[in-house]
Amino acid sequence: MSSVKKARRFNPDRDVAPWKGAYVPYDILKEAFVALLAVAVLIVVMAAVFSSPDDPSITLKKWSAVNPVDFAQTAITELDGSSGTATYGPPYNATPDAAQHMGFFEPAQWFGVHQPINTAQDFVIGPLRTLPNQQLLQRALDVYQGASAAQQSAWTTAYEKAVANATDVQGRLHVPAGRYGPVGYIIGSLTAMAQTGGLDGTLLSEGQFYNTDYTKPLLFLADGSYLESLAGAQHLQGSQWGMMNETGNYPGQAWLWLYTMWYQVAPMNTSSNADLEVWAIMMLLSVGLIFLPFIPILRSIPRWTRVYKLIWRRHYRELATT
């Protein structure tokens, strides 16, 4: 294929004549070696002076100890299926109309449920069932599971009302009395199980010895306010441009500035489909950047702004004098 034969008009934003001018010796391997050493010095100095952050992870144990009321308030929503995870939709469950969409475009729905989570079973009943020698607890669970859906709902609704006024007395949960049947005992036991650390282990292991999938404990943590409040204190929340940030005063991910900016502007900042909308915008802009050489006006900006005159000023000076 020879483009020289094609009758194509020269476009200075697309084409350039091949260089027929002078060459100078240039040792690219030596340059690379010097650069390798220079960057080594830079990273050693930065690592020595600034180190790197390592805020310890939080556990369900820590959460339930620091704020047992918030833990219990979250746990009841896991049992009655009203928590963030329980109503999330795909990929965790098939909650109708939960998946984000843009018009007919609803990819989460199309891909479906592939990380199935039943919060009542997986976060509450299942872990409690693993506890040995707890006859009263097992009886409470039997009563709850044996009751009708309407009865279960009546109990959980009553408990949610009561736990809104719960108090934390030296780390122990105190919930005002109410007609919530076995649910009070169930949630109280789960809170106590969390405070021993047993819930962290049970949710992670899922009955196996080895596991590296933290989906369940992370989703449970994220449903509560403790993780979120710690993040807010570190300026990491979405509305705080958190995606760019790191804990403390460390630099974060400045390259995510455009991605996170869209979440702050209308209509995305109030949209329930914000994530999909922002992804769509960023995909479009990314494709645009890849194909920039084909886009008129945008590809002319370098020629119009003439920054190149500074970059190649020696070349233009030499041209002018010859």
Place this chain on the structure above:
Amino acid sequence: MVLGALLAALVNLGGTGKYIHWGFIQISVANFIVIILMIVVFILAILLPFPKRKGDRQ
């Protein structure tokens, strides 16, 4: 290793982060410094004279 202990951070970047609020923009001081540095380095890279090579001109 002792070396690791010796090389613990000389400047503590932990603690409460400092942030700049400008209209709807919120940016950490750290990120702001990084971005300013990038712009400064870019400008310097363009403006600073590059050493001339006394080489064969082919």
Place this chain on the structure above:
Amino acid sequence: MSIDTDIGAESGPGGPGPTTAESRQWTARVRHTAESAFPPDQLLPDRQPAYMASWIYVFGVLTVVSLAWVIITGCILAIMGPSWWHVSSTGHFVNSLHLWSVEFFFFFMVIHLWGKFFMAAWRGNRRLTWATGVIAFLVSVPAAFTGYISQQNFDSQWISTQAKDGINATGAGAVWNVLNFGQMLMWHIVLLPIGVIIIAGLHVLMVRRRGIVPPFAVGDAHSETPVAAPLEEPA
């Protein structure tokens, strides 16, 4: 398959061409294609055009060596495993080296991008060079992201539980589970580094293939058709 003794046929200006027997071979054809695309003095040139006279040109190599340090420090972390840096101050120092080499990687890469943009470095059939550069940046972002969520600390907990909403909305969350430490760690240390290295490698090969873009011709700033300039022939 008979052994062909008539190898290394007559040389011409383009180098030895394959014999009739060789030209059917995949090996010979791949070698011949590679040799014509990248003659040794073009793959490892000892000279550059005289217009390469600006510090902006060093940011490509600075990006590559920063990537080298990301990988080297990552390998040291891999020797001792993902919990090492939480329990050892040496490990913490190596983790710091890894983090700062990532910060410098992006720092230099973005300055390199700005420089190449203002040079309109895609001109003269260099659009694939530009495209591989942008794709290298785009693949580096998830490579860094999976690193953040592999830290096994508070940062990882927060970042993963937030990012899941973005990823799940696209449907990718059905398979790519950011809350699954094992999966994310393997993407971070195996799949994404391989992707970044291959794409960055292709990018550097493209630069070697086409050479660095010549300056705008005098008169380009004002007109679309300057004094008759021939189009650059694709190599």
